[in-house]
Structures are given as C-alpha cells and as structure tokens.
Ligand SMILES: Nc1ncnc2c1ncn2[C@@H]1O[C@H](COP(=O)(O)OP(=O)(O)OP(=O)(O)O)[C@@H](O)[C@H]1O
C-alpha cells in the first residue's frame with residue numbers, strides 16, 4: 001500500500017474515532033443526511049440521532065418524509081427530528097407529515113419533472129443549499145434507505161452512487177448494509193469490526209474490471225471481475241484495512257450493524 005491510495009473512511013464517517021487522527025471527520029466538509037422512502041428501523045435510532053446532530057442538511061426525499069414521521073411517532077421523538085426540507089415530485093408524501101412538518105418550518109420543495117427520480121431531485125436540491133462557494137465535493141452525503149423493496153429503485157440507487165462518485169462522497173446505509181463506490185485506481189477502505197462485516201462484496205457494476213484485493217478472506221490478484229463473470233460476493237472482512245485496486249469503479253458493500261443506544 002502506498003500513500004497514493006485513495007482512503008475511504010466508510011463507517012468512520014458515521015462514527016468518527018478521534019483517537020485515530022486520519023479517520024477523524026473531515027472538518028472542512030459539510031454533512032448532509034438524505035432519508036429515502038424506506039422504513040427506519042428502531043435499531044437505527046442511535047445512529048440517526050448522532051448523524052442528525054452533526055448534519056448541516058437534513059433532507060427527506062418525498063415518501064422519506066412519511067418514514068421519518070412514522071419513526072418520530074413510534075419513538076415519541078416527532079419534534080426532535082424535523083427535517084430542513086422534503087423534496088421530490090411529492091406524489092408519495094402523505095398529508096399528515098406534510099402539514100406537521102410544514103408548520104414546524106420544513107421547506108416543502110416540489111420538482112415536477114418526470115425524467116429524474118426523487119433521489120436525483122434530492123441531490124439537486126442539496127447542491128442549491130450548500131454554503132456559499134461550496135460545491136458537491138465539499139459535502140459528504142449519508143443516505144438512509146434505497147436498497148430494499150423495489151428492484152428498479154434498488155438498481156437506480158446504485159446507479160446514482162456510480163454517477164456521483166467522482167463528484168461527491170456518498171455513503172448509503174440500509175438496514176443491513178453500508179455501501180459506497182470505490183473509484184478506479186488503488187484504494188484503502190477502513191473497516192471497524194464493531195459495526196462492519198463480517199460479510200462483504202465488491203460489485204463490478206460499471207463493467208468488467210481488473211481487480212486486486214487484500215484484507216479479505218478470498219482475495220483476487222489482478223483478475224477480471226464482472227457481473228456476468230466472477231463477482232466477489234459473500235466474502236469476509238479479515239482486516240481493518242482492505243486494499244482494492246480496480247481498473248473501473250466498483251461498489252463496496254459490507255454488512256453493517258449500527259451501534260445501539
Ligand atoms: N421500494 C423501494 N425500494 C428502494 N428504494 C425506494 C423504494 N421506494 C422509494 N425508494 C427510494 O426513495 C426515494 C423516494 O421515494 P418516493 O416516495 O418518491 O417513491 P417513488 O415516487 O416511487 O420514487 P420516484 O419518484 O423516485 O420514482 C426514491 O427516489 C427511491 O430512491
């Protein structure tokens with residue numbers, strides 16, 4: 001491994017560990033939390049609370065507003081989690097959450113176009129509210145949801161990660177996974193055994209890539225990997241640092257167990 005590796009802080013972005021200087025939160029960056037339309041399990045409450053407290057932007061994506069509202073009602077924390085904005089074509093947002101959050105000051109922003117999904121609209125909205133002079137590269141985006149339920153949505157969520165990976169850092173958390181895109185080149189992924197793994201996969205969704213890995217139970221040595229051919233799934237994290245060299249971007253996905261309150 002060399003100092004030229006691209007470092008991926010992964011779950012350390014969610015649980016910054018100040019004892020490790022190089023894994024501390026990038027202080028010059030803004031943090032945005034985007035909530036998609038997937039139920040927020042109660043075991044996520046600790047993590048939601050932590051990220052909410054640190055986030056500069058808290059945005060629900062259309063039906064994500066219903067999910068936050070249900071979570072708030074079930075945990076008696078409705079008024080503690082009032083988003084800055086609810087964004088989308090708003091065909092999924094129900095009246096009760098819309099009226100509740102509106103009177104609490106949430107911006108309800110409707111985009112009408114039917115060629116971009118609500119997730120894309122959410123990122124577009126985010127870019128319009130970043131601090132003056134900041135661009136997408138100045139904001140880390142943590143996304144809740146987007147992998148469960150409908151397969152077209154799930155694939156679209158992954159596609160949005162690939163489309164954005166050169167522009168911004170996006171980390172996707174769903175009930176059991178933490179997922180992000182690893183760019184072409186040499187990369188180092190930090191993993192925390194308290195929350196990451198043991199299972200993981202490297203998904204070559206951008207086409208056939210030449211892949212080398214270290215730190216996994218089953219490693220590859222400059223071997224072709226593709227969706228139709230060899231794809232590393234059901235692998236196991238064997239080290240706190242994973243080395244990935246790839247000729248095309250790939251998705252890293254690992255099992256994720258959020259810390260409970
Ligand atoms: N069943 C699902 N599985 C995975 N992700 C989902 C699912 N439903 C919604 N999402 C994600 O949450 C976002 C907001 O969802 P929304 O409530 O607007 O559903 P939608 O109207 O079907 O979405 P879109 O308008 O983007 O097609 C979607 O853009 C998508 O990223």
Ligand SMILES: Cc1ncc(C[n+]2csc(CCO)c2C)c(N)n1
Pocket residue numbers: 089113114115116117118
């Ligand atoms: C080729 C093509 N396929 C599907 C859609 C439908 N669509 C894609 S994003 C979106 C908005 C959802 O909020 C809708 C309706 C389209 N426009 N073009």
